[in-house]
């Protein structure tokens with residue numbers, strides 16, 4: 788399946804909110820994504836199929852010299868085809884362009900697939916945040932560091 792990754796636009800927000808429902812137990816609403824869109828510190832990308840379907844999305848917040856990944860979600864029917872990795876690469880590429888020093892994220896300790904995705908991309912486990920996703924559901928905290936330019 789061929790797809791392209793591009794920066795999102797206003798017209799993608801409804802599709803993103805639909806995908807969010809398919810990807811997360813406690814999904815962000817359409818209005819929440821509208822607020823993200825209005826916030827200049829947020830940068831999101833979508834993966835689009837050749838027929839124009841939004842198959843995945845992901846974004847980060849730019850805070851000082853760090854990026855904080857907010858979410859990455861891929862339609863269940865398009866998983867394991869490299870879309871999550873391509874969106875993550877777009878996030879890392881944009882972060883590098885913005886002069887960001889390091890990228891961080893939280894991921895549910897039980898989310899085997901996402902943990903594998905981030906570790907494959909070179910994210911390093913920094914610790915656990917207890918009860919982050921509810922009682923007894925810790926988050927793993929990961930960091931990705933850009934090498935300083937020489």
Ligand SMILES: CC(C)(COP(=O)(O)OP(=O)(O)OC[C@H]1O[C@@H](n2cnc3c(N)ncnc32)[C@H](O)[C@@H]1OP(=O)(O)O)[C@@H](O)C(=O)NCCC(=O)NCCS
Nearest residue numbers: 810858859860861866867868869870871872900901903904
């Ligand atoms: C996690 C998620 C974004 C991965 O998207 P994807 O498009 O399937 O990921 P990719 O195809 O790029 O996978 C890249 C690598 O990650 C790992 N991986 C991805 N999903 C995996 C799974 N379910 N189990 C084990 N490893 C997995 C594999 O190493 C994979 O490489 P491979 O297919 O060559 O073995 C997707 O499963 C998803 O949307 N999950 C629900 C939302 C979520 O948990 N988001 C992350 C938290 S913010």
